[in-house]
């Protein structure tokens with residue numbers, strides 16, 4: 137089964153009157169419960185494509201289907217609800233809320249989903265254990281190391297039990313050893329929870345461990361540019 141189907145998606149930004157094509161006729165799909173990497177040189181369109189898949193931006197043309205729903209057909213309010221229910225996000229710079237504790241950061245998506253306090257507490261305890269942060273629930277982000285902050289972000293991304301987690305350069309702010317630990321953690325969580333991860337990354341340890349590698353050049357799938365519409369298996 138596929139969790140994500142991207143069909144002929146294009147996105148062109150405008151700088152004044154100058155068009156900047158960022159994503160060009162990209163088509164690919166990824167399997168349910170898989171670990172996939174979007175890679176390519178700087179400026180090749182990785183973040184633009186992740187933003188489209190994450191429903192943070194809309195394509196100029198083409199369609200994106202997530203868990204069987206064509207997200208282009210959803211109006212703004214329905215799209216926000218869909219994003220909260222089905223997608224999790226992990227960012228390069230963690231994007232934690234500085235004023236909240238670790239536990240409150242992890243619980244945040246559950247609060248948005250209006251889960252009651254007891255359910256939130258139980259889920260947070262489970263996730264703290266899953267990401268190896270037992271006993272650190274009362275700390276604030278500035279009292280944690282970079283690797284620990286990314287663990288909090290991963291727990292938060294998984295809190296509402298999404299089907300697909302999107303991660304933009306999740307190891308780029310970490311040293312090599314910490315980055316490798318974070319990759320191993322995400323791999324384990326992907327296997328244990330049957331969730332799919334899609335990363336934008338240059339990190340060779342991430343690329344080497346991926347089920348699927350999607351290669352972009354100048355906004356287009358590299359394999360497709362060569363006339364072969366296929367996924368490049370790692």
Ligand SMILES: Nc1ncnc2c1ncn2[C@@H]1O[C@H](COP(=O)(O)OP(=O)(O)OP(=O)(O)O)[C@@H](O)[C@H]1O
Pocket residue numbers: 149150151156157158176177178179180181182183184185336
């Ligand atoms: N908001 C924007 N307005 C205009 N052009 C943009 C905008 N965002 C991105 N671009 C351009 O779109 C192209 C793709 O950028 P994108 O950030 O998606 O690439 P990337 O592969 O994620 O790069 P990096 O690895 O450096 O993060 C680039 O030419 C970039 O300059």
